[in-house]
Amino acid sequence: AETEAGGGGEAYVTPLVRKLAAEQGVDLSTVKGSGVGGRIRKQDVQEAARQQ
Amino acid sequence: MSESGGTFDLVVLGGGSGGYAAALRASELGMSVALIEKDKVGGTCLHRGCIPTKALLHSAEVAENARESETFGVRATFEGIDMDAVNKYKDKVVSGLYKGLSGLLKARQITVVQGEGKLTGTDQVTVDGTVYQGRTILLATGSVPKTLPGLELDGERIISSDDALKLDRVPESVVVLGGGVIGVEFASVWRSYGAEVTIVEALPHLVPAEDEASSKLLERAFRKRGIKSELGTPFESVKTTGDGVRVTLSNGTSHDAEMLLVAVGRGPVSEGLGYAEAGIRMERGFVQVDENLHTGVGNIYAVGDLIPTLQLAHVGFAEGIFVAEHIAGLNPPAIDYDGVPRVTYCEPEVASVGITSQTARERGYEITETSYNLAGNGKSQILQTQGAVKVVAEKDGPVLGVHMVGSRVGELVAESQLIYNWEALPAEVAQLIHPHPTQSEALGEAHLALAGKPLHVHD
Amino acid sequence: MSESGGTFDLVVLGGGSGGYAAALRASELGMSVALIEKDKVGGTCLHRGCIPTKALLHSAEVAENARESETFGVRATFEGIDMDAVNKYKDKVVSGLYKGLSGLLKARQITVVQGEGKLTGTDQVTVDGTVYQGRTILLATGSVPKTLPGLELDGERIISSDDALKLDRVPESVVVLGGGVIGVEFASVWRSYGAEVTIVEALPHLVPAEDEASSKLLERAFRKRGIKSELGTPFESVKTTGDGVRVTLSNGTSHDAEMLLVAVGRGPVSEGLGYAEAGIRMERGFVQVDENLHTGVGNIYAVGDLIPTLQLAHVGFAEGIFVAEHIAGLNPPAIDYDGVPRVTYCEPEVASVGITSQTARERGYEITETSYNLAGNGKSQILQTQGAVKVVAEKDGPVLGVHMVGSRVGELVAESQLIYNWEALPAEVAQLIHPHPTQSEALGEAHLALAGKPLHVHD
Numbered sequence: 024a025e026t027e028a029g030g031g032g033e034a035y036v037t038p039l040v041r042k043l044a045a046e047q048g049v050d051l052s053t054v055k056g057s058g059v060g061g062r063i064r065k066q067d068v069q070e071a072a073r074q075q
Numbered sequence: 076m077s078e079s080g081g082t083f084d085l086v087v088l089g090g091g092s093g094g095y096a097a098a099l100r101a102s103e104l105g106m107s108v109a110l111i112e113k114d115k116v117g118g119t120c121l122h123r124g125c126i127p128t129k130a131l132l133h134s135a136e137v138a139e140n141a142r143e144s145e146t147f148g149v150r151a152t153f154e155g156i157d158m159d160a161v162n163k164y165k166d167k168v169v170s171g172l173y174k175g176l177s178g179l180l181k182a183r184q185i186t187v188v189q190g191e192g193k194l195t196g197t198d199q200v201t202v203d204g205t206v207y208q209g210r211t212i213l214l215a216t217g218s219v220p221k222t223l224p225g226l227e228l229d230g231e232r233i234i235s236s237d238d239a240l241k242l243d244r245v246p247e248s249v250v251v252l253g254g255g256v257i258g259v260e261f262a263s264v265w266r267s268y269g270a271e272v273t274i275v276e277a278l279p280h281l282v283p284a285e286d287e288a289s290s291k292l293l294e295r296a297f298r299k300r301g302i303k304s305e306l307g308t309p310f311e312s313v314k315t316t317g318d319g320v321r322v323t324l325s326n327g328t329s330h331d332a333e334m335l336l337v338a339v340g341r342g343p344v345s346e347g348l349g350y351a352e353a354g355i356r357m358e359r360g361f362v363q364v365d366e367n368l369h370t371g372v373g374n375i376y377a378v379g380d381l382i383p384t385l386q387l388a389h390v391g392f393a394e395g396i397f398v399a400e401h402i403a404g405l406n407p408p409a410i411d412y413d414g415v416p417r418v419t420y421c422e423p424e425v426a427s428v429g430i431t432s433q434t435a436r437e438r439g440y441e442i443t444e445t446s447y448n449l450a451g452n453g454k455s456q457i458l459q460t461q462g463a464v465k466v467v468a469e470k471d472g473p474v475l476g477v478h479m480v481g482s483r484v485g486e487l488v489a490e491s492q493l494i495y496n497w498e499a500l501p502a503e504v505a506q507l508i509h510p511h512p513t514q515s516e517a518l519g520e521a522h523l524a525l526a527g528k529p530l531h532v533h534d
Numbered sequence: 535m536s537e538s539g540g541t542f543d544l545v546v547l548g549g550g551s552g553g554y555a556a557a558l559r560a561s562e563l564g565m566s567v568a569l570i571e572k573d574k575v576g577g578t579c580l581h582r583g584c585i586p587t588k589a590l591l592h593s594a595e596v597a598e599n600a601r602e603s604e605t606f607g608v609r610a611t612f613e614g615i616d617m618d619a620v621n622k623y624k625d626k627v628v629s630g631l632y633k634g635l636s637g638l639l640k641a642r643q644i645t646v647v648q649g650e651g652k653l654t655g656t657d658q659v660t661v662d663g664t665v666y667q668g669r670t671i672l673l674a675t676g677s678v679p680k681t682l683p684g685l686e687l688d689g690e691r692i693i694s695s696d697d698a699l700k701l702d703r704v705p706e707s708v709v710v711l712g713g714g715v716i717g718v719e720f721a722s723v724w725r726s727y728g729a730e731v732t733i734v735e736a737l738p739h740l741v742p743a744e745d746e747a748s749s750k751l752l753e754r755a756f757r758k759r760g761i762k763s764e765l766g767t768p769f770e771s772v773k774t775t776g777d778g779v780r781v782t783l784s785n786g787t788s789h790d791a792e793m794l795l796v797a798v799g800r801g802p803v804s805e806g807l808g809y810a811e812a813g814i815r816m817e818r819g820f821v822q823v824d825e826n827l828h829t830g831v832g833n834i835y836a837v838g839d840l841i842p843t844l845q846l847a848h849v850g851f852a853e854g855i856f857v858a859e860h861i862a863g864l865n866p867p868a869i870d871y872d873g874v875p876r877v878t879y880c881e882p883e884v885a886s887v888g889i890t891s892q893t894a895r896e897r898g899y900e901i902t903e904t905s906y907n908l909a910g911n912g913k914s915q916i917l918q919t920q921g922a923v924k925v926v927a928e929k930d931g932p933v934l935g936v937h938m939v940g941s942r943v944g945e946l947v948a949e950s951q952l953i954y955n956w957e958a959l960p961a962e963v964a965q966l967i968h969p970h971p972t973q974s975e976a977l978g979e980a981h982l983a984l985a986g987k988p989l990h991v992h993d
């Protein structure tokens with residue numbers, strides 16, 4: 024699904040998840056969110072990091 | 076023959092929190108918008124809800140301060156409440172914000188239509204014979220006070236919150252029917268103003284939607300303030316007497332008072348507006364929507380108190396903004412209603428975000444929790460307030476809920492909201508030391524404790 | 535011959551915010567701890583700083599409320615300040631927290647040594663001939679009020695904050711030398727109590743460490759309150775007169791007042807304590823440390839007002855906790871001092887976290903910023919407070935600073951702290967709607983505006 028949101032924002036990611044993804048070298052655009060409204064959660068990033 | 080009011084990208088029916096927020100955001104996103112309002116833009120919240128009640132609550136705080144000034148070394152004498160002046164102050168705040176909002180709608184070039192609208196097709200609303208065509212329609216007609224079957228309001232002795240906001244005197248005594256948010260807020264105001272107050276609530280607790288720990292703390296605080304509560308006791312009947320009302324409860328006791336405030340909830344404004352006729356699904360008067368707030372009919376959406384989500388102004392804002400962004404194709408994430416902060420502005424305040432311990436257990440979480448007593452918090456001691464900050468977290472996981480009681484804790488829920496919605500671990504909050512001496516430190520201490528590194532914690 | 539007080543994993547010299555926080559955290563982590571204090575645990579903050587000043591500020595708020603009660607429809611007469619009662623209230627708050635802290639240190643089995651200690655080796659502190667041997671030593675002897683060369687305090691007419699907290703009366707008039715945090719807080723209290731107050735500050739602004747926008751808002755608010763300020767005007771001299779003092783400034787003007795409060799900063803307590811002798815590097819009396827708060831000598835660390843970091847109690851807490859965790863091998867991340875929230879508790883309050891616009895530009899950031907006027911914030915209108923919330927963000931990047939002025943904004947900086955320290959984008963904050971009607975909404979609105987989706991924003 025296209026999750027580009029205009030008005031200056033990307034898909035809704037929390038700052039903590041964004042930092043974690045940067046630390047783990049995970050590209051958030053490749054992660055499928057399991058949270059509310061398809062939101063990417065920490066667990067999703069950890070899972071993606073494991074699979075890398 | 077009906078005249079044409081024009082065609083708009085968005086026609087909003089109802090200019091309250093939900094409706095005007097949608098209108099503002101839609102116009103920002105380049106849409107043409109008509110906002111139809113039969114009374115005053117700002118709706119319940121601005122004219123009969125959030126704002127005027129909080130003005131009363133602040134004047135109640137000033138009254139309490141004056142009454143207890145000696146405790147703080149201030150020599151002052153409390154002489155009473157000047158209800159005319161209270162109303163002037165309250166109306167000034169309301170009219171200032173109303174002017175601001177009206178100006179804003181104008182500045183954003185929203186067509187504000189004054190009049191009562193009715194849905195007359197899946198893409199049109201008619202006001203006094205004039206048709207407003209909308210590529211999208213948003214229903215936001217809000218809610219009004221409810222009562223119980225057989226309990227009739229007379230606006231004098233048996234009143235709703237609408238009437239209570241217009242009183243020209245402080246009642247000597249009041250029975251408040253309903254221990255929810257609106258009931259406890261009015262009870263708190265009147266008590267501070269000097270009235271005898273009794274709250275009657277059928278459920279076993281005040282603010283029953285809150286974590287039980289918060290309800291209990293509020294009940295204790297209200298008891299200390301001399302506010303009586305009849306909990307777990309359904310209302311039976313009321314009759315007017317020579318100088319007031321006599322309220323009888325199901326347990327046979329009766330309470331005499333100057334008036335009865337009926338605060339048993341609010342019902343949606345949805346009858347006779349063409350909703351059902353258009354094929355919109357309704358339940359107990361509430362318009363039913365999917366997670367995109369779409370009604371399932373045409374391009375008709377609905378927001379605010381009209382739909383069965385939390386009846387809060389900021390939920391209306393969030394839903395209004397959501398719909399505007401959704402129809403503009405921005406794909407906003409669905410609203411997580413658990414993540415919406417709730418504040419009850421009585422004295423002491425009650426505030427929460429996320430889920431209660433009980434709900435967490437029901438959802439199968441293994442939880443850890445801590446409750447930080449405000450007795451250990453310097454600023455709360457300075458304010459001489461009692462209460463606690465309770466934090467519920469998933470075991471080895473994020474914070475699931477924050478539940479607080481105490482003066483001014485309503486402002487602390489903003490931080491809690493980020494913690495909950497950003498799924499922070501207690502340790503991530505504990506890493507950041509809060510400013511000293513503030514009440515927010517209590518939130519910090521609770522997270523320090525949950526992270527296994529309590530600082531100013533007494534057992 | 536010196537007696538042995540024993541050997542400990544950690545010997546802490548000084549029982550203020552920094553020292554006791556380290557002691558508590560170290561004992562939690564299983565270390566044996568001796569905490570040496572010559573006066574009372576809790577130090578400056580609890581006995582002569584944060585807590586007593588905030589008690590005065592709250593009683594000042596109560597006084598203002600009583601004075602302005604009519605505005606809110608409350609009939610009350612302000613008759614004056616009963617300084618004895620103020621002091622009783624203040625002392626009760628302090629002694630309650632002191633009792634709590636003493637109990638806590640005991641419960642965590644920390645050996646509290648009453649007496650004046652001196653560093654007598656790189657691994658020992660001596661108190662009255664008794665030697666306390668430490669695998670690690672932590673210096674936390676804090677600070678005391680400073681004065682200017684040639685300006686002598688007499689404790690009666692020319693006083694420090696220590697003396698100001700012990701006054702048994704409200705002065706008719708005061709000159710406050712120094713427009714920093716401590717100066718403006720006392721100025722605010724005395725003005726609320728009815729005194730004529732003049733602040734003298736050599737720099738061009740009040741609270742000069744804050745973003746210039748905040749300083750200007752505070753200056754305007756103080757002017758409205760009738761607090762006079764002589765800015766950009768160095769102090770020249772003072773002499774005592776028949777009934778007070780005459781203060782002369784470098785611009786030739788002079789000010790007569792009942793007393794002069796000297797609030798020009800605080801200097802470290804580091805002389806004659808054996809620090810230099812042990813080879814510890816000092817500058818202007820401050821102990822120098824690396825980013826792990828290590829002095830470079832043996833296992834000696836230092837925290838709090840003794841080192842040249844922000845002089846704040848919660849910085850002491852954070853540094854104390856850091857040292858305990860560091861020596862326990864937990865590898866805590868170094869403290870980001872920009873991320874420490876700052877609050878000045880005068881009326882209106884000033885609060886901030888992160889960096890100012892100017893600093894951001896100096897560091898080469900391309901920034902965007904917005905200032906949300908509290909005139910648009912319902913709760914602030916209810917409180918009748920003026921001010922603003924300014925948010926500075928990197929262009930297309932995270933929030934770099936939050937700067938606020940207004941009643942009670944000190945509690946809003948906790949949320950701002952998470953935003954700054956978690957490097958949130960404005961859009962991530964904007965996604966979450968704040969509770970209505972709270973002051974925290976102003977923070978939400980500022981982020982909505984920065985994210986390109988302003989809600990209740992007027993230009």
Ligand SMILES: Cc1cc2nc3c(=O)[nH]c(=O)nc-3n(C[C@H](O)[C@H](O)[C@H](O)COP(=O)(O)OP(=O)(O)OC[C@H]3O[C@@H](n4cnc5c(N)ncnc54)[C@H](O)[C@@H]3O)c2cc1C
Nearest residue numbers: 089091092093113118119120124192217379380386387388
């Ligand atoms: C006493 C009280 C205190 C409250 N305190 C708080 C609080 O502190 N915080 C909080 O978050 N919430 C509070 N609320 C709840 C809050 O006011 C509501 O959740 C909010 O107003 C709902 O917004 P809305 O837009 O859905 O509906 P409303 O605000 O009810 O607006 C609906 C609007 O539609 C108009 N309308 C209806 N029918 C038509 C029609 N046919 N044609 C044209 N116009 C029409 C109405 O005139 C009204 O202006 C309080 C409510 C009350 C009663």
Ligand SMILES: Cc1cc2nc3c(=O)[nH]c(=O)nc-3n(C[C@H](O)[C@H](O)[C@H](O)COP(=O)(O)OP(=O)(O)OC[C@H]3O[C@@H](n4cnc5c(N)ncnc54)[C@H](O)[C@@H]3O)c2cc1C
Nearest residue numbers: 548550551552572577578579583651676838839845846847
């Ligand atoms: C008027 C005022 C208001 C303030 N308000 C605030 C505020 O609102 N918020 C805030 O964050 N900060 C505030 N501060 C600053 C805050 O009090 C200090 O930053 C904090 O107390 C520093 O902690 P510390 O442990 O480094 O030193 P201190 O608190 O000064 O503690 C040092 C301790 O060491 C003891 N000691 C010194 N030498 C020896 C020795 N040789 N042997 C044994 N013991 C010794 C002293 O007796 C003292 O107890 C305020 C300060 C003042 C003066």
